[in-house]
Each structure stands twice: as C-alpha cells, then as structure tokens.
Amino acid sequence: MQTTLKFLSWLAAFFLFWLGVAVLVPEWQMLPFALLANALNVLDFGIHEMGHMVFGFVPIRFVGVLGGSLMQWLAPLWMLMYALYKKQPVSARLFLFWSGQSLIHSAPYIGDARSQSLQLLSPFFFTGEKIIHDWNYILGQLHLLWADQFLSGLFYLGGSVLMLTAVLLFIVPLQSVVNGVRRLLGITGVTGG
Secondary structure (H helix, E strand, C coil), rough: CCHHHHHHHHHHHHHHHHHHHHHHHHHCCHHHHHHHHHHHHHHHHHHHHHHHHHHHCCHHHHHHHHHHHHHHHHHHHHHHHHHHCCCCHEEEEEHHHHHHHHHHEEEEEHHHCCCCCCCCCCCCHHHCCCCCHHHHHHHHHHCCCCHHHHHHHHHHHHHHHHHHHHHHHCCCCCCCCCCCHCCCCCCCCCCCC
C-alpha cells in the first residue's frame, strides 16, 4: 500500500511538473498538458469576469475593476482553505498549484498596463461600453503604472513558487518537511499528526 501511494505521489508530481512547464512556457504546447493549461486559463477568465459582476455592485469603481482579478486569485485560495479544513491533502496540493497558475495567468495582463497591446475580451462587449484595461486603470489609480513590468515579474515568480511547492509536496510528504524544520530549529518533544 505504501509503495502504491509513493508511486501515485511521484506520478502526480510528474504530471503537475509538466503542466507547470506548459503554463510557464506556453510556446512548447505539449499535449495534453497544454490543453489542461488552456482549460485552467479559460476557468480563470470566467472567474475573473464573474468577479467584475460580483464586486461591480460595490459603488466604488476601483473595487469593481479590481474585483475581477481579486476573484480570480481568491477562488483557488478558498478551495485550498476548504480542502485544508476538510483535511484533504491531495486536493489542497492541487488547489495550491491552481493558485500559482492563476497568479501566472494574471502576470501578462499586469505587465501590459502601460502598453495596452493585449487584445481584451469581455462577455459584455455587446453592451457598446468601451472595454477598459483593468490593470491600466488599477495601477493608474495607484500611481504605479511605472511598475507594471516589475509587478508582473513578481506575480510570475510568486505563481511559479506556489506551483513548484505544490509539485514538491507530492514528492515529499508534508510531515517530513515539518519534522525537518523542527530538527533544523532544534524543537524537540513535539509530535506531529
């Protein structure tokens, strides 16, 4: 049984590693990983647009514009917290991976704030209202347009770290990590569950 669990953990880590490569280097387009990465992007986009609708009820325009990205980032984090609450470690690792992917999915949009060269999509295009670039508006309001490339890099880096952490947690059981940290810090007499 233990051997089977180790094999499945390594298999999941292998799968998430290559999915991560497909997310980080989309030019490679490795099937089926690229298909799954694209499916996650579509899911992120849907949640992002739903966030505009939900936060759009707040009478402050800034909140409604930020709400798209905020919902996109919060959805996998809420699922991660729920999985941890329900003590579902495999689900938690998958949602941690999705959290990282969601940050990476936002990075090009943030980095495009000044140039506004990305083709924008919106389910509300039929209303005739001009589609605004969320991150041009957000960073403009915060007087941080100059930092769009830096912030984009931070999101890319942060997402990469979360995805790599999720992969590593499939390889190294969490209790081993906790015990290693305890030994490193010299904490004794504490038993883990």
